[in-house]
Amino acid sequence: MSVTIKDVAKAAGVSVATVSRVLNNNAAVSDETAAVVNEVIKELGYSPNFLGRNLRKCETNNILAILPSTEHTVYSDIIKGMQDAAFPNYDILLSTSNSYLDTEMRLLEMLFNRTVDAAVLLGTQLDANALNDLNKRYNIALCCERVTDAKVLTVTINNEQAAYDAVKMFLDKGKRKIGLITTSGVTDAPSSADRELGYKRALADYGITSDEKYIFRCSYDYTDGRNGLKYFMSLDEPPEAIFCISDLLAAGVIKEALKNGISVGSELQVCGFDNISLSEMYTPGITTVSQPGYDMGRTVINKLLDNMHNSAFKNNDTIILNHSIIMRGSAK
Amino acid sequence: MSVTIKDVAKAAGVSVATVSRVLNNNAAVSDETAAVVNEVIKELGYSPNFLGRNLRKCETNNILAILPSTEHTVYSDIIKGMQDAAFPNYDILLSTSNSYLDTEMRLLEMLFNRTVDAAVLLGTQLDANALNDLNKRYNIALCCERVTDAKVLTVTINNEQAAYDAVKMFLDKGKRKIGLITTSGVTDAPSSADRELGYKRALADYGITSDEKYIFRCSYDYTDGRNGLKYFMSLDEPPEAIFCISDLLAAGVIKEALKNGISVGSELQVCGFDNISLSEMYTPGITTVSQPGYDMGRTVINKLLDNMHNSAFKNNDTIILNHSIIMRGSAK
C-alpha cells in the first residue's frame, strides 16, 4: 500500500494534524516543523490521497464537461477557455456522449456520485424538465446549445441573428435565390432551428418569402452537403448562394460544386457556420460565422464557479456572446 | 446535505451493511428486504457517494487519457475504442495537456492523488526515465506515440514501415524526386523520426541517396505545409511528389499548389498521414496513411486493465497494429 499522512507524521515526529496543516498551508505552523515535514514528504515520495480529502471536504475540485463528440474541432477553443478559467483551483474533465442519451446519463452519474462538483453540457439530449430537475440539486451549465424553457445557466451566441447576418450578406450583394442546408426540422437542436429562423427573417426583410424548395434538410455532415448541392442543381433555378448551418456541410457543397465545374465564390457563393480550422484550409476558404469559443468557455466556467460558491442566488441566465462573420473565398 | 446510506438504512429499517449489500448485490440478501431497500432508495432519490466507496475500496474505476490537444481529429476513433473497451466497469476521462510538460504533470497528479486508477498518454512530454519511474508505481500506457527506451505498455503502428510504404508507392509510379515535409529533427517525437527513417529507407531501396534539400523541416500545421511547398517550388528541380508526416501539412501543400496553378495528383503528387476527416473532404482528396484508431484504443485499454488486475506480471510490451494506405486524388 502507498504512503499515507500517518506515515509522514510518524517519520516527522509530529501529529497528522500538523502534516495536514503544512499540506494545506492554511494554518500557522512553525517554519522549523514545516521544513521537517516537507523534508519527510519529499523523502517518502508522499502525495495526499484525494479520496480521503474529497470525502472529508465533500468536494473534488473537478468539473465535468460532456461533449457530444470529439470529432468536431468546434469545441477545442471552448475547452481551452474552460481550462484557463478553472485553473488552478479546478480541473476540467472531458467526456463524450456521442449524442446518446443513455451515455450522457451515465456520465451525469458522476455528478450524483460526487465524483465531480459540477457539469457543463456542450449539447445535451436531455429536455428542459430533466435539466431543470438536475439544476435543482446540482451545479450544471449549458454551453453552445441552449435548451428551450430550461432555466439553467447557459452561454451561447444569438444563432438567429448570426444566420440573419450571414444571409443578409448574400442579400446585400444582390443575391436573391438563396438556399439553406439545415437539419431535419422540429425535433432538432434549437441552434439549428434558430438559424433557420434567422435565414427566413433576412429573406422577409428583403421582401422574399422563403420557399421550401430552397431548403435542404439533412444531417450535419460533409456528405449531406454534397447531397444538398446535388439536390439544388436539380432545380430549374438553382440558388446563387447557399447558407449552411455547419462548415462541414459547406465543405461538402463546395467539393461537389467543384466536381461539377461550378466556380465557387462567383457563380455560387457559400457560407458555413462555426469557423472550424477546416474553413481556413479549404480551397476556396470558407466564409463562415465564428463563435467566440474561448470566451464562451471562460464565461461558462466563471459563472458556474460563482454559482457553486454563492449558493444563495443561483444564476440561471442565458448569456449571449457576440458572433462575427469571417469572409473568405467562398463568398467574397 | 444529501441523502446517505444511513438515511436509507434508517428509512428501510435495516442496517447500513444490508443497504450496501443490495447496492452491490454481491452478497445474499432476502428478496423481501432487497425490495424494501430498493423502494426506499428510489423514494429518497439516493445515489451512493463514490467518494466514500472509492476511499474504502481504494479505487475509482476511472482511467485518465491525456491528449496533447483536442484540435486534431486523429484521436476521436482512439477515444471511442478506449471507451468501448472500458465500458461498463470503467470511465475514460479525457484531458488535454496542450503539449506542455507542466500541464501534463499537473494532470498526472490525478494518478498520484488516486483520483484515477490509471492513465493513458496519447503523446507525452516526459522522457523514458520519468515514464519508467512512473510505471513502477502506477498503471500507465502509451498510445500512438512510443518513447524510446521507455519500458512501458505501448500501442502504436510501425511508423517507419508506414512511411516506407507511402514513399514506395511514389517510387513504384516512377517518381524519383520525392520531397519530405517533417518536423525539425532530433528533439522530435519518435513517430516523426521513424517516418523520416522510412522515407530514407525507401529511397535507398531504389538506389537514391536522400538529399537534405528535398527535406523541409517545420512544425505539424497547415501553414507549415504551405511554406513547405513555397520552398520546394524555389528549387531548380522541384519534387514531383511530396510525403508529409501529417494530413494538415498535406492540406497546406495542396492549397498552396492550387493557388499557384499546379495540378495536384498529376503534376505534383502528395501523401499525408493520419487519415483525419479533412483528408476525405479536401479537393482533391488526400492520399494518406491510416492508423487503426479504434483498435488501438480498445487494445491499449484491454492490456492496461490486464495489468491493473493481474499485478503479478506487468506487460510492458510495445504492441504494433497494422496501418494501411488510403488512395485518393492527391496521388492516384
Add this chain to the structure above:
DNA sequence: CTGAAAGCGCTAACAG
C-alpha cells in the same frame, strides 16, 4: 440472511 463495528485517508474543531 442480517447487524455491529472497524477503518479507508484526510480535515477541522477543540483544547492546550
Add this chain to the structure above:
DNA sequence: CTGTTAGCGCTTTCAG
C-alpha cells in the same frame, strides 16, 4: 504553535 479526536460515506469482516 501543536496534538487529540471525531467523523466524512462507504464496504467488509466477524458474529450471530
